[in-house]
Amino acid sequence: MCAAGGRNGKIKYGSESESERGGGGGHPVRRLLFRGTMAASRQDLILSILQELGKENFKIFKSCLRDEEFLGSHSYKPIPLAYLEDKDYVDVADRLISHYTRDGALNVMEIILEKMGLKQLAERLRKSYRKSSCTVEHMNIL
Numbered sequence: 823m824c825a826a827g828g829r830n831g832k833i834k835y836g837s838e839s840e841s842e843r844g845g846g847g848g849h850p851v852r853r854l855l856f857r858g859t860m861a862a863s864r865q866d867l868i869l870s871i872l873q874e875l876g877k878e879n880f881k882i883f884k885s886c887l888r889d890e891e892f893l894g895s896h897s898y899k900p901i902p903l904a905y906l907e908d909k910d911y912v913d914v915a916d917r918l919i920s921h922y923t924r925d926g927a928l929n930v931m932e933i934i935l936e937k938m939g940l941k942q943l944a945e946r947l948r949k950s951y952r953k954s955s956c957t958v959e960h961m962n963i964l
Contacts, residue, residue: 824886824937864924864951869915871931871947879938884914886934896933898922 875883886892890900905917918927928951935944 824882824889824892824934864928865915865919867947867950868918868924868927868931869911871935871943872911872915874943875940879940880911880914882938883934884909886937887914887918887930892937893930893933896930898926898930898933 872880872883884906887901887906888903893900899921901917901921905921906914909917915927918930921927922930928947932944932947932951935941935947
């Protein structure tokens with residue numbers, strides 16, 4: 823069910839209109855510019871990565887979230903179709919967090935991005951997550 827390698831494993835950056843990026847209907851899509859130079863909240867990071875997928879890869883990503891066999895092999899439960907169908911980036915980000923927790927959502931996203939062949943995006947997610955985790959841990963020590 824979860825198809826890998828949408829767009830031949832490549833994503834377009836900044837060349838799609840909001841309607842092509844899935845911004846039509848529902849919430850207005852928040853366009854976040856996350857560059858990895860600051861520690862964004864985990865929720866902002868999740869939303870930013872989802873927005874970078876574009877419309878077609880976002881559909882594939884949502885399909886992967888429903889794939890019981892794929893997610894089960896990584897010890898995660900799928901999200902039911904009713905919670906993903908016709909949902910935009912903000913809705914899916916919220917659902918990821920409520921279903922898996924913030925840390926779990928980031929792990930699931932990384933696994934799915936890797937499966938889709940979006941290794942650079944998965945690596946950026948991993949590095950950004952580590953950076954924000956280190957910042958939070960450092961602040962807790964002080």
